[in-house]
Amino acid sequence: MDRVVKESKLVLRFANGFNEQNEPLYKDVTYSRVIESATDEAIKAVGMALAPLFSMELADVVRVNEVSLGK
Incomplete structure (x- = not known):
């Protein structure tokens, strides 16, 4: 397989x-x-x-x- x-x-x-059920909520920032x-x-480095540039906790x-698995 390619x-x-x-x-x-x-x-x-x-x-x-957290939401109403006390489950954690996350905000993703994508590069x-x-x-x-x-x-x-x-x-990771x-x-x-970059993380300290944001006001939220990482x-x-x-x-x-x-990934392409080919034909």
């Missing part, structure tokens, strides 16, 4: 309060066009560096890869 990463994204997930060859550690740094 597995090819088509696009990689960095998602900063911030805690954004697209991340170089596919970037390591997970490098992406960038996410951690809950997670997520990497999202769009």
